[in-house]
Amino acid sequence: MTYGADRIYAEVSYVAYHFHWSPDAILDMEHAQRLRYVQEIAAINTRLNEER
Known part of the structure; x- marks a missing residue:
């Protein structure tokens, strides 16, 4: 199974x-x-958004 490049970029960018x-x-x-x-x-x- 391959993992889509767009998904990898999104995960890396997010972290x-x-x-x-x-x-x-x-x-x-x-x-x-x-x-x-x-x-x-x-x-x-x-959690942070719920506290607001």
């Missing part, structure tokens, strides 16, 4: 924006690990 990590460091992660960070960031953002 890099929020954690200020380099794209290379993010791309070096296994997909499952990168996806977990995406999910955790989304959960943090959801």
Whole structure:
């Protein structure tokens, strides 16, 4: 199974924006690990938005 380039760019951009990590460091992660960070960031953002 291949993972779409657009999806990879979106995930890398999302994590890099929020954690200020380099794209290379993010791309070096296994997909499952990168996806977990995406999910955790989304959960943090959801909690922050609900508190407002």
